[in-house]
Amino acid sequence: MLRSFYSGVSGLKVNQVKLDVIGNNIANVGTTAFKSSRVRFKDMVSQNVNEAGAPGTSLGGVNAKQVGLGVQVSGIDTMVGQGMMQPTSRNLDVAMDGQGYLMVARGPLNGEVTLKDDTIDTTAASTLDVSYTRDGALIRDDAGHLLTSDGARVMGYSIAGNTSYDVTTGLPTITFVDANGTIVPAADTDKLIPLSIPDSIELADGSLQRITTFSIEKNGEIKANLQNGSVAVIGQIAMASFSNPEGLKKIGNNLFENTANSGVPVVRSGTGATTDNSSGYGDMLQGMLEMSNVDLAEQFTDMIIAQRAFQASGKSITTGDEILQELIGLKR
Structure with a gap:
């Protein structure tokens, strides 16, 4: 043949x-x-038809004759490569202007991801299944939980332990942390939790102040303007990067998971961390979405x-x- x-x-x-x-x-x-x-x-x-021959006394060398198969x-x-930025003017749309990925998870609200040296501590048990995405079209459900469009929970840092969840109802309780105080609010950098933007913030005296507007800063901090004119820090959206992002595995729904060749995810330092690695992740731009490349x-x-x-x-x-x-x- x-x-x-x-x-x-x-x-x-x-x-x-x-x-x-x-x-x-x-x-x-x-x-x-x-x-x-x-x-x-x-x-x-x-396939070799003839092997290569070395030069001799009367004849020069000949090259191999091969037929490709x-x-x-x-x-x-x-x-x-990064896609172009598309302005949307929607306050829950965020785009990554850099190499960072949002960290999202499926699992219970009281679940958390333990961090160790800016990476996920795989030795610590976790009930959350973490994946990664560049799709920043976020939504809130009726309880205020911050989600992706297909319902995955957006992970991030709590600020000074200000976030808790009712195990029965799943409703979040976020205590007031002053964004404009003399002490810079520090993130709980040892773990990541599901984030929420509730309708109200609980003050130190137990009263509630309704959130009028909120913004997402370039470093991922979520700040809320309250009825009384004060500004509270709700949490900080986490970002991850990989030594070889081309090694990530696409799993559908605009999600990726890390593989043996992508390297372990390195999580962006939270506000107030002792060691700051945030310069290599880029900015989080509110009111924009990254387009296809x-x-x-x-x-x-x-x-x-x-x-x-x-x-x-x-x-x-x-x-x-x-x-x-x-x-x-x-x-x-």
């Missing part, structure tokens, strides 16, 4: 994979914070190349078939 048959088949397979990836990129051109992918090829093993997928890379011009160009390569591979198969037909016709 002709080797070109199998080379052509391998060309059809890899270019089909490339078209699949391109199709997914184009389909997600409007997906918030979507990271596009690319496909790379590599040649398969080559096809192509295969070398890798499918995630392009982690898909370049349509590049995708359509790659689609044309993949389509022509697919057609050429199919042509090599039909040409081989015609040659075999000629050989069979010799018998007649």
Whole structure:
């Protein structure tokens, strides 16, 4: 059988994979914070027709004669470059202007993630399943819990232990921490908890002050303006980074999970931490969303190349078939 048959088949397979990836990129051109992918090829093993020969007395050396046996997928890379910022003017939309990822989790409200040296302490038991996202289109439910659009809990630091949850009702209680006091409010940097923005803040005397407006600062701090004119710090949204973000695994719903090759997540230091690593994460921009980083011009160009390569591979198969037909016709 002709080797070109199998080379052509391998060309059809890899270019089909490339078209699949391109199709997914184009389909997600409007997906918030979507990271596009690319496909790379590599040649398969080559069959030696003749080995290379060293130069002799009367003849020079000769190169090896090899016939390639096809192509295969070398890798499918995630392009982690930042997408453009889209203003939305919505106070619960945040965009990461840098390499940081929001930390979100599924699990009970009283769950927490223990930190050790700016990383997640995997030796400590946790009832929360943590994943990571760049999609900052956040929402609040009727209890004020801060969530992603599919209901995952947004993780962050409490400020001076100001946050607690009623185990029965799930309602949050957040005590007043003055944002403008003489002492800078410090985050509880040893753990992360699910964050909430309730309707009211509890003052030191036990009375409640209703929240009129709130803002999300560049460092992730959530500050609330109260009816009495004071400003309270509610919490601080956590951010994580990875030594190899291309190694993250996409799990759907705009979420990623870390893998053995992405490295462990390094969590941004909370306000007031002894050691501050926050300079490497970028700013959190309120009222904006990160757009998809898909370049349509590049995708359509790659689609044309993949389509022509697919057609050429199919042509090599039909040409081989015609040659075999000629050989069979010799018998007649």
